[in-house]
Amino acid sequence: MGVKSPHELIMSSRVTGTPVLNREGERIGHVEDLSIHKVSGHVIYAILSFGGFLGIGERFHPLPWSVLDYDPDRNGFVVSLEKKILEDAPSLTREELEALGAGDTWRTRLFDYYGRYGAVPYI
Amino acid sequence: MGVKSPHELIMSSRVTGTPVLNREGERIGHVEDLSIHKVSGHVIYAILSFGGFLGIGERFHPLPWSVLDYDPDRNGFVVSLEKKILEDAPSLTREELEALGAGDTWRTRLFDYYGRYGAVPYI
Numbered sequence: 001m002g003v004k005s006p007h008e009l010i011m012s013s014r015v016t017g018t019p020v021l022n023r024e025g026e027r028i029g030h031v032e033d034l035s036i037h038k039v040s041g042h043v044i045y046a047i048l049s050f051g052g053f054l055g056i057g058e059r060f061h062p063l064p065w066s067v068l069d070y071d072p073d074r075n076g077f078v079v080s081l082e083k084k085i086l087e088d089a090p091s092l093t094r095e096e097l098e099a100l101g102a103g104d105t106w107r108t109r110l111f112d113y114y115g116r117y118g119a120v121p122y123i
Numbered sequence: 124m125g126v127k128s129p130h131e132l133i134m135s136s137r138v139t140g141t142p143v144l145n146r147e148g149e150r151i152g153h154v155e156d157l158s159i160h161k162v163s164g165h166v167i168y169a170i171l172s173f174g175g176f177l178g179i180g181e182r183f184h185p186l187p188w189s190v191l192d193y194d195p196d197r198n199g200f201v202v203s204l205e206k207k208i209l210e211d212a213p214s215l216t217r218e219e220l221e222a223l224g225a226g227d228t229w230r231t232r233l234f235d236y237y238g239r240y241g242a243v244p245y246i
Contacts, residue, residue: 009167009224012135012157034135034159041166041188044132045160065164101132 010070010104020027020048031077032060037102037122044122045110046077047097050086059091062100062110064119070078081117083096133193142199143171143191145206154200155183158223161244165246168193168233170220173209182214185233187225187242205238210234 014035020029029050034043045062068077081084090101090109100106111121135157143152152173157166168185191200202209213232217225223229234244 007224008161009158010161011170011220012139012159012166015159016135034157035132036135036157038131038193040131043135043164043166047134049129076231097134101130103138 004008004090007072016076017048019074021071021074021078023078024079027076028079028083028086033097035062040122042122045100048086059093060097061086061089062106063089064110064114066119067114071077080088085117099117130195136170142197143169143199144164146192146201146203148197150199151202151206152184156220158185163245164243168223171209182216183220184212185216185229187233187237187240187241187243189236190210190240206246208240 016031016033018031020028020031023030029048032049033047034045035045036042037044039062043065045064047066048061048063049058051058063079067081068079070076070077090106090113092106094122107121111119115121124168139154139156141154142150143214145151147223152171156170158168158170159165163185164187166180169191171184171186172181173184182211186202190204191202193199194201200232213236215229215231233240238244
């Protein structure tokens with residue numbers, strides 16, 4: 001980016017709790033947490049919670065960062081994927097979240113799934 | 124990294140509040156927040172608070188991520204820089220933190236300062 005936007009940085013405390021919107025601008029959930037690669041400092045996933053949206057208890061959807069777009073006008077993140085795609089995506093219980101960074105299983109499942117939507121696996 | 128560590132990811136909620144230690148293992152402060160580059164999803168700075176350590180009110184020290192090392196044995200972040208270096212580093216009030224991502228001023232000051240300790244400016 002040659003041209004700097006006014007605020008190109010954002011605090012993690014402002015990201016968590018931020019609404020997640022679909023393309024139509026409807027609120028579908030919020031960012032619960034961020035999963036960060038310790039060594040590189042890259043945010044790998046935004047952990048989304050859709051609350052009652054899926055209606056099957058509290059489950060968490062790790063979404064590769066590149067699939068999210070921040071919309072400053074709406075002060076929220078926009079996912080341009082269809083609801084069905086998000087519903088069918090791998091999701092985890094809170095306990096399973098603890099194992100998100102352990103081993104390759106979730107990484108493989110998530111990037112296999114979101115790879116078709118442009119997400120590139122981290123090293 | 125060809126070999127995966129057991130947990131190579133960490134949640135932002137576990138990073139904030141985490142103690143920051145010096146080389147000798149003494150607690151010198153904690154991670155107050157993380158400053159993330161919106162587009163790339165890279166953590167640019169860990170925002171450190173040293174509390175009473177500096178004795179000059181609540182000021183925040185943005186530290187380039189590469190200057191911090193996570194120590195899983197201590198469940199904390201280690202800064203291997205001398206106390207004097209941290210004291211002399213650019214620091215901000217809570218109000219100034221809001222402007223951290225606006226324009227190039229803080230970026231230039233911080234990376235001019237920490238560049239000698241291996242930090243590389245973000246694009």
